[in-house]
Structure formats: C-alpha cells, structure tokens
Amino acid sequence: MTTTTQASPVPSRWARFRDSYLVYSFKRDLVAQVCLATFVAMVLAAVLAPWLAPMNPYDLAQIDIMASELPPFWIDGSDPTYVLGTDAQGRDLLSTILYGARVSLIIGFGAVILQAMLGVTFGLLAGYLGGRVDAFLMRLADIQLSFSTLMVAIIVGAVIKASFGGAIYSEYAVIILVLIIGLAEWPQYARTVRASVLAERSKEYVDAARVMGFRAKRIMFRHILPNTLSPIFVISTVQIANAIISEAALSFLGLGMPETQPSLGSLIKSGFDYLQSGSWWITLIPGAVLVVLVLVINLLGDWLRDVMNPRLYKG
C-alpha cells in the first residue's frame, strides 16, 4: 500500500508548474508562444518607455512645432531623427506611442484589478451566502448589465467633466477612467465567480471547513476562492482587452485622456483630423499598435480558456 508513493520525492512548486498541463500545452502551441512573446515585448517597451523613447512627449521643451506632420522613415521627406514621423504638434510618434501604450496598459490593468476586486467579493458573497444577499447582488448586476458600459462611462465622464471642469478632469484622467471602466464591468466577474462558488460550495471540503468552525470569511477567501481561480484568470485576459478598447473608445470620443498625455485612443483621435490631408500615419500607426495589443491579449485568453476548460482537461 505504501511502497508506490514513498519512492518518488516530493516535487517542488516550480517542478509542479513545469510539469503542468499548462506548460505542456504552451510548448506545443505556436500561436500562444508568439502572442505571449509579443505581449511581453509590448508591455516591456511600454514600461521602459522613459528609457527607450528618443524623446519625452510630455516635455514641451523637446517639442519642435516646425517638425510637425513629418512622415515615417520609408516615405520621402522624412527626418531620420523621427523614425515613425511626427504628429500635428511635432511630437515624435514612436515616443508618443510608447508613452501612450503605457497609459493604455495602466488603465487596462487598473480597471481590471478594480473590477476583479469588486466582482470577486460580490460573487463570493452572493454564491456562498445565497438567499437575499444573492438576490440583491445579482439583481444589481442585472441592472448594471442592462446599460452598455460605454453609455455609463460617457454619462459619468461627462458629468464629472462638467462639474469639476476640464483642467481637473485632465489631471486625474487616469484615475477617473480606471474608476469608470472598473465600476461598469464588475458584473462579468461577479457572475462567473458566483457560478463557480455555487459548484464548489456543495463539495464536502467546504462542509469539512464549516464543521471545523471556520468563519464564513475564511471559508470564502481561503478555501473556495483558490478553487475558482481558473475562470477568474481566463476572464481577466478578456477583460483587460475590453478595458483597453473601452478606454480607446472613450478617448476617441473626447472623454478619455487629454492631448497632453495621450493614450493610444486619444492619439488615434488627434490624428483623425489629419487623415484626409495625407498624414495618415498619425492615426494608423497607433491604431495598428492598439489592434495588435488587443489581438494578442485575446488570443492568449482564448488559449487559456481552452487549456483550463475542465471539460477538455481535468486537472
């Protein structure tokens, strides 16, 4: 009885991870590898923007208005200092995209962290406590879901902008956008988490924890939550892409990041006015970066969902 398991040594956490199905499937999926590499490269480039970028687009002293609307290097009339050309204000497009991607990613991750905290807490409460708490929180989620995210964001953004003025709005734009997008999308998390909690709650290890006398908070966060992490992980990837898109859409509508500290969305918008006059690169290059960023995140999310789907693989 005891001989079989005694022989093999206890594997370390790293060895466990290395031998997991996740890593196994990653090693065999070229799309996932390319996507992860692209994603990591983009995140690194954005995080290291102050060191990588040739100039600082927030620093007005470095901007030369005479060098505005210069084309990228492969078109005649370009200036070799500005590899990807310049925008209408004479900012180096490469630097602005790097800084803009940083803003977009900060807002995307920030909003998703906020959504996850709200959604996971509400989902755990609704699923574990059940009854009236469940009914109340889920109706709240239903009401919230019946409004489109963008509509809520536009209304809230417009109200804040009107009541505090554009200057304050610009100053706190990142925080306001994180709050708006974060608050608008928590029901996605709450519903997913609630569904998994309902499945986990009926398992005997939860009863065992209750018999031990552990309090509801401990059972919810220490026992049930770790067992619902896979679906949370999967929707997080999709939600980051969604949040980045939402931010870009809001910025495009003029309710997002101001011109002085542009995100990818506001960069696209600022170039939009010059699209017809021939300076297409101001819009299209940040647009392509946004598309690639969102695409790799979504493809990674798809891959994760396939790998972590218990119906395809039971771990």
Place this chain on the structure above:
Amino acid sequence: MTQVKARSAPQAASAQAGDTLVEIRNLEKHFPLSGDFLEQLRFKGGRLVRRQEFVHAINGVDIDVRRGESLCVVGESGCGKSTVARMVMGLLRPSGGEIRYDGERIDHLSPRQLLPYRRRMQMIFQNPYASLNPRMTIQQTLEEPLRFHHPDWKTPQVRDKVAEVMDSVGIDPEWGKRFGHEFSGGQRQRIAIARALAVDPEFIVADEPISALDVSIQAQVLNLLMDAQETHHLTYLFITHDLAVVEHFGTRVVVMYLGRVCEVAETHTLFSTPRHPYTQALLSAIPRLEDDRPDYIRLEGEVPTPVNLPSGCVFHGRCPHANDRCRREVPELIAAEGTRVACHGVEEGRL
C-alpha cells in the same frame, strides 16, 4: 491486513455504557420544494392561492448516542440518515425538535456559540475525493484546524501534533507537502480521519465513510476507525447502508425508514431477532451461505414520496402485516424485549 478485526465484545460493552452524550428529541427537517413567494402562487378556481410544498426528510426522530458506543444508523437511500448527521453537526438547521450535546442544547446556537463544541465533535465525510481541498497540501489541511482552535500554539507544537495524527492514521508525515489528489481513495480517507482527530474530539459523526472506497480498502479504514476509538476513547455516530459493516462495527443500531426510526437495538439482538417488519425485510436481503435462514422477504412497491407522507405508520403501504390502525395512527417507539420498536403489530403482540 484486509481482514476486519472482530470487535471484542466485552470491551465494547464495558465502555461506560448508559451515559448519554448526544440526545436527539423529536427532530424534524422539511426542505421547501416550491421556491420563493412568487413561485408559490397558483391560480385555482378564479383565485390566487399560495401553495407550499415540502420534502419531509425527517419526521420526529429520537436517538440517544451513549458515551463510548458506535451507534450505526442504517436505512436505504433517502431515508434521512445523512440529514440527521448533518443536523447534529450544525450543517443544517432543524425545522423542529431538539439536539442536546452533553446535556446542553446545541441546535439553535449561532456558529460563534458552537465554536467550543467544534473541538469536541467532528465529522468524516463520504467522498474522500471531495472532502480535501484540492488547492491545499496535506500539511496545510491538517495544520489549519490546529492553528484555528489553538491560537496560542507555536509552530513546532503544531508540526508535532500534525506528525502525530498523520502517524496515527498510517500516513507518512513526510507526505505532508503533497496535495490530496496525489493520494489514493483510502489514503485520502485516512487523511480526512486525521483531520477530524487533529482537534482531539470525543464524538465523531461518520457519514458513510467507507461507501466510496474500494472494497479491499474498506476493511483497513474500518479497522483504523476502531483503533482510533480505542486510543482516543471516541463515540461514533456511524451512518451506513452496509449491514455487514454494521454487524462488525456497531454496538447499537438505529434502523430508519422515510425519516422515522423503526427500530433501535443492540447489534447482536437486532441481527438475531429483528422485530420491526421493515428490519426483518432488510436483514433477509443479506445474502447468506446458510440454507436454514428464512426466505428473502419481498417488499411490494416503492418507498413513498416524502412530499406527501402516508398517514399513520410510514411503512404501512408495504408492510405485509398492516391493519387499519397502522393506516390511521403513527406508532411510537416502545420498549419490547431489549429493543425499541415503532410498530403497532409488535405492541399488540401480533408479531
């Protein structure tokens, strides 16, 4: 190793018999079947009528668990054995009746008030594949209750205690770093037993602890439970549907049918002279090698639905000896020659 130890009869009988540890009085549990308020409304004869339906899982159960005994509760699926166990442990709230532990009423206590009792009573579950948290190592699973109930204990003391209980259930303490899914069913059940023993309880509710195990492992786990009873002076409330297990393990037996107790007796009394017609039918279903046994009693029909309980004795529809009184009157548990039986036939001397 796989042979079941014979329970030494004198030892079991001498275990401070008589002193009642858990007292269950007139326990009832109904589960609502008709959803929330809006779903209960029905349109009947031009009027809105509110209609509520319940599953009557437990209908007035009286059980005494004496200190030091292994009380087995048997009955077919859906007779409410597990529901009784879960109510005793406070996992379900009774709809009526009382549960007393060591003289104190515990069925209406809040989780916080129940805390002192959590160390004294523990539970072992049916499915060892679900009763261990898949994200926790064995060490964490066993340490958590100790740290929770003994906040003043230092880490080495907790470690020592964990190693001690793991050793006592035959699990190598070296395996603590592993996760539950790396073990076999029998090993997992040993770990679940270790978790229950970690807080040094005196009373253990075991809800079909060996039904999910491989037959070759069942005897090992059963022996482990009996050893633990001797070393820790435990009292068991043992839920099972396996009569062979009852015969070896139980000191007394409670037979349940449709949420009611039919018969309570010492194990050997019950197996040699079953009084209740249901018990007789149940025991006659055990395959025997001897040929001199009475024939298998064939019960007609099915267990009635617990939604609309039969009037009178719950067993009357399938009982070959039922008369008018059985259809009208609910039988009480009455003492009859060393056993307690809920049957009008036995009371009247017909059976």
